[in-house]
Amino acid sequence: MSAAAPARLRGRWDEDVPMARYSSWRAGGRARRLFQPADQDDLREFLAQADGEAMAQLHFIGLGSNLLVRDAGVAGTVVRMGAGLRGLRLLDDGTVYAEAGVAMPKLARFAKDKGLGGAGFMAGIPGTVGGALAMNAGCFGRATWETVERVALLAADGAELEIPAAEFSFGYRSLSHPRHERPLFLAAWLRLPPPAPGEWEEDARQATQPIGTPNAGSVFVNPAGDAAGRLIEEAGLAGHRIGAAQISPKHCNFIVNLGGASAADIEDLIEAARAAVRERFGVDLRLEVRIIGERA
Structure with missing residues (x-):
């Protein structure tokens, strides 16, 4: 598949795209190509035209809400499923x-x-x-x-x-x-059942999570019987910053972009949290967010 847009596609095809625009962290590098299929048929047409080498360089994303694109960007093609498959x-x-x-x-x-x-x-x-x-x-x-x-x-x-x-x-x-x-x-x-009493009452996320500041939700999977946020807090990293990235003092399993953070700032903070928890508790935290691309 060449850099030019494949024929017969109805979705949006862009080149040299700043992926910070498509990541809830609002950070990261550029994608060489971005395809946003119009629907399932358009996605199938796109994949039918991709050769083996192109398929190996495809990255499928949704809304970018748990995604970090490294600062040097993505050499292949990002396929943004959240744009068109919305039936x-x-x-x-x-x-x-x-x-x-x-x-x-x-x-x-x-x-x-x-x-x-x-x-x-x-x-x-x-x-x-x-x-x-x-x-x-x-x-x-x-x-x-x-x-x-x-x-x-x-x-x-x-x-x-x-x-x-x-x-x-x-x-x-x-x-x-x-x-x-x-x-x-x-x-x-x-298959969804009838609602339980009180099910649709507003949840408590705003009281416990840093809503309103660019972030990617929970960074780490909770270890069995524990909480990643608690371990990070107990390791002394609440509010810890690298560049403009910060471990949220409101919820330590969240890393927030205070404004202008690079992907490297965020990834370095991820590794600092993992290292601190490993040293203090002997626990290896597993990532819940997805990291793609190359470091600058």
Whole structure:
């Protein structure tokens, strides 16, 4: 696939794109190419035109809400699924069909409007359905795959498959399938129950998280039986800064961009937190955010 836009695509194709524009951290380098498919058919057409070398340089993202692009940028092509795969509807069988680019808070609002429950926790997940499926995202003790009945994905050979949820193994921030190591999700069918009493009361995120300052949500996966934020705070890093990146004193599992932080500032702060927790507690924190590209 050349640098020029492939033929017959209906989505948006841009070159030399500042990825800080597409990351909730508002930091990072540039992508050589960015493609935002118009819909599933447009995505399939794009992939059909990609040769093996181009496929190896594709990076699929949603809304960029858990993404850090290193300062030297991305040499390949970034495919932003959140731009066009946004189909969302209640089907006759009672399931909710949600495409990969649908924002999870939007899915939560849709469920509420339709008189459904089991989705209140989704309002606290800043990413898309595709990203939430890939990592079994969750909050408030709930997780995405608890609601999934089946999914549509693209296999490595380009075939579109529908696979029941029972074929996947999922746990806390983890997902696996015996035949699909890194599935590219197109959509999910969710089975949602009637709402529980008080489910749709406003959550407490604003009291406990640094809403309003550029961040990527939880940086680390919580270790079993503990909380990454507590470990980082106990290691003495609450409010610690590198450049314009800071470990939030409000919630130490969040790193905020105080204004003008580089991706290197953020990544160095990530590594400082990991090192401090490892030294103090002997715990290796696992990343929840995704880092792509090359360091400057």
